[in-house]
Amino acid sequence: MAGELVLLDFWPSPFGMRSRIALAEKGIPYEYREEDLRNKSDLLLQMNPVHKKIPVLIHNGKPVCESVIQVQYIDEVWHDKAPLIPSDPYQRAVARFWVDFIDKKIYELGSKIWKTKGEEQANAKKEFIECLKLLEGELGDKTYFGGESLGYVDVALVPFYSWFYAYEKCGDFSIEAECPKMIAWVKRCMQKESVAKSLPDQEKVYEFILQLKKIFGIE
Amino acid sequence: MGEVKVLGSWSSPYGLRVQWALGLKSVEYEYIDEDLLNKSQMLLKYNPVHKKIPVLVHNGKPIAESAVILEYIEETWPQQHPLLPKDPYERAMVRFWINFLDNKDKVAPFMTFFTGVGEEHKKAVNEAKELLKLYEEQVLGEKKYFGGEEIGMLDLAMGWMAYFGVIEEIVDVKILDAETFPRLHAWIQNFRAHPVIKNNLPDHDRLLQNYTEKRQRFLAYSPHTENA
Numbered sequence: 367m368a369g370e371l372v373l374l375d376f377w378p379s380p381f382g383m384r385s386r387i388a389l390a391e392k393g394i395p396y397e398y399r400e401e402d403l404r405n406k407s408d409l410l411l412q413m414n415p416v417h418k419k420i421p422v423l424i425h426n427g428k429p430v431c432e433s434v435i436q437v438q439y440i441d442e443v444w445h446d447k448a449p450l451i452p453s454d455p456y457q458r459a460v461a462r463f464w465v466d467f468i469d470k471k472i473y474e475l476g477s478k479i480w481k482t483k484g485e486e487q488a489n490a491k492k493e494f495i496e497c498l499k500l501l502e503g504e505l506g507d508k509t510y511f512g513g514e515s516l517g518y519v520d521v522a523l524v525p526f527y528s529w530f531y532a533y534e535k536c537g538d539f540s541i542e543a544e545c546p547k548m549i550a551w552v553k554r555c556m557q558k559e560s561v562a563k564s565l566p567d568q569e570k571v572y573e574f575i576l577q578l579k580k581i582f583g584i585e
Numbered sequence: 586m587g588e589v590k591v592l593g594s595w596s597s598p599y600g601l602r603v604q605w606a607l608g609l610k611s612v613e614y615e616y617i618d619e620d621l622l623n624k625s626q627m628l629l630k631y632n633p634v635h636k637k638i639p640v641l642v643h644n645g646k647p648i649a650e651s652a653v654i655l656e657y658i659e660e661t662w663p664q665q666h667p668l669l670p671k672d673p674y675e676r677a678m679v680r681f682w683i684n685f686l687d688n689k690d691k692v693a694p695f696m697t698f699f700t701g702v703g704e705e706h707k708k709a710v711n712e713a714k715e716l717l718k719l720y721e722e723q724v725l726g727e728k729k730y731f732g733g734e735e736i737g738m739l740d741l742a743m744g745w746m747a748y749f750g751v752i753e754e755i756v757d758v759k760i761l762d763a764e765t766f767p768r769l770h771a772w773i774q775n776f777r778a779h780p781v782i783k784n785n786l787p788d789h790d791r792l793l794q795n796y797t798e799k800r801q802r803f804l805a806y807s808p809h810t811e812n813a
Contacts, residue, residue, distance in 0.1 A: 416685065416719075430677045432684055442673040455660040456646055462653040467634065500634065 369426040371396035374410050376403055378571050380473065381433035382421040383525035383564050388440045390560035391516060392447040434465055437521055451518045464504055464511070465522040471497045472526050480536040480575050481584055491537050498545045505551055516558060524555045524565070531568035532575040589614035590642040592628050594621055596787045596795070598745035599651040600639040605741050606658045608781035610665040652683055655738050668738040682724055682731075683742045691716060695745075698760070699752050699796075700803045713760055721769045729775060736779060740772075747777050751792045755800050 373389070373396055375382035389396055401410055401420050413422045413429035423430045423439070430439050441450045452458050475497065478490035501523065505511055511519035530541050542549040555561045579585070589607065591614050593600025607614050619628055619638050631640045631647035640647050641654045643661070648654050659668045669676050685691060694716065697709035720743070725731055731739035746761065746769065753759050763770040776782055 425674070428674055430674070430681075432681055435677050435680045435684065438680065439673055439677040442676065455657055456643070456648070458660065459648045459653050459657040462656060463648065463650055466650050466653060 370424075372399060372424040373397070374399050374401050374407070374413065374420050374422040374424070376401050376420050377566050378528070378574050379420060380525035380529065383528065384433040384521050385421050385423055385436045385440065386564035387516075387521050387524070387560050388437045388450060390564055391450065391521075391558075392440065392444045394440070394444055394447075434469065434522065437518065441518075448515070450512065450516065450521055452512070461511070461518045464501070464519045467497075468501070468519070468522050468526075472523070476526065476529055476533055479533045480579070481582075483585060487537060491539055494533070495541075495544045498541070498548050502545055502547045502551075505547065509554060510551070516555065516560070520555060524552060524561055527552045527556075528565040528568055528571050529575075532572040535572055536575065587644040588642075590617060591615070592617045592619055592625075592631065592640040592642070593638050594619050596792060597638060601744060601785060601787075602651050602741040603639045603641055603654050603658070604785050605736075605744065605782060606655055606668060606738075608785060609668070609736065610658065610662045612658075612662055612665075652687065652742075655683075655741065659738065666735070668732070668736075668741070670733075670737070679732075679737065679739050682739055686716075686720070686742060695749075695752075698758070699756060699800065702804065702807050710758065710760055714765075717761060717766055717769060721766050725768050725772060727768075730772065736776065736782075740776060743772075744776065744782070747773055747782065748786055748789075748792065751789060751796060754793065755797050 371389075371394065373382070373385055375386070375398060377400060386398075399407075399409075401407060403420070406418060409424075410420065410422060411418055413424055414420075414431045417431060419431070421433055421436065423436045425439075425443070430436050437450065452461055472494070475490050475494040479487060479494060482490065504519075510516050511523070534541055556565070589612060591600070591603055591607070593604065593616060595618055604614075604616065617625075617627070619625060621638070624636060628638065628640065629636055631642060632638075632649040635649060637649065639651055639654060640649050641657065642648075643657075648657050655668065669679060694709045694712035697705060698713055701709055724739070730736050731743055749761055753761065761769060761773075777786065
């Protein structure tokens with residue numbers, strides 16, 4: 367069933383991390399290929415002509431693009447190992463709703479935090495924290511968003527943790543101080559090998575952001 | 586299979602997707618029309634995060650976001666008129682295209698086609714045509730429907746095209762014409778003719794009147810309005 371599996375990825379991408387975690391959770395072997403986004407490979411351009419973006423999951427030569435679609439695909443094909451998406455239709459809908467929320471808010475707000483200053487940055491920080499608080503509410507007293515085991519929402523959200531240090535340094539604030547429950551949840555996730563091995567070091571991500579800021583001429 | 590309510594808005598393609606899906610599966614539901622300028626307490630209660638329609642309420646439990654609702658409908662009523670293919674890869678492709686066309690950057694040209702004027706409008710026309718070309722050639726291809734022989738989830742997501750003609754009429758610019766996009770044009774005819782869709786399209790005259798008024802307002806407020 368595994369066949370040939372290749373993941374075209376870029377080490378700091380939180381979206382790529384989602385697929386890494388999903389594959390690791392299910393113990394599925396695959397070939398990881400690092401893309402240089404300033405010099406995209408022919409394979410990437412051929413496999414994702416519409417967006418030309420990573421991650422791209424190539425299964426037996428056929429590409430699946432968009433991380434949330436990849437995670438769903440992985441869960442459907444390897445459905446008997448470590449299911450990520452709940453089996454109850456209503457719980458699935460709730461999980462999909464929150465993943466959609468994360469996709470609409472977290473990356474964009476996080477980007478504003480490191481890219482902007484002054485009022486724009488202040489607003490982004492405020493909204494970012496509000497979003498995390500809403501997610502904390504959804505987590506409630508559960509160990510993971512998925513309940514007792516890692517689920518779809520956990521996999522979609524935890525990669526952004528690798529960027530938290532960068533956001534905090536650029537935005538001069540503490541995410542843990544505002545959202546302790548979120549950080550407690552992150553720490554539980556990081557105890558899982560599938561997560562710990564899929565996320566890069568936060569300091570490395572921060573250095574990467576600093577380089578990007580230089581390249582884009584952002585203060 | 587329990588009580589089903591849909592909170593929608595008469596001209597919203599996102600709400601219509603949900604109504605069409607339920608109609609195709611012969612699921613009875615109560616439709617509640619929302620005035621988006623005066624949202625009901627019910628809507629704010631059922632969708633506190635986004636405060637938007639559509640919302641599906643099944644046995645008192647709410648679900649928001651049309652793409653999420655469609656997946657729920659498919660999973661809850663799987664036997665009648667399946668909306669997704671069985672093969673995981675084909676499902677991934679359907680989800681990819683729904684995700685693509687719902688992206689705000691891909692919706693924007695069609696919005697600006699309606700709201701914009703001058704250079705901004707010209708740019709929107711070009712971008713819209715490129716997207717339509719992609720949809721016609723790469724997504725629909727030779728198929729009767731995006732879903733193949735039968736209407737599927739992607740057809741429902743593309744359903745806004747079924748009454749885009751009214752917008753073109755009001756703006757007085759045609760982009761989705763039969764010569765340039767023969768397959769999309771044929772798809773629109775087939776889609777509109779389906780009994781479930783036919784009985785669930787926004788009223789033409791109401792659309793015309795309502796959207797003409799809206800267009801006038803955009804033109805009146807726009808600093809770029811060319812003299813007629």
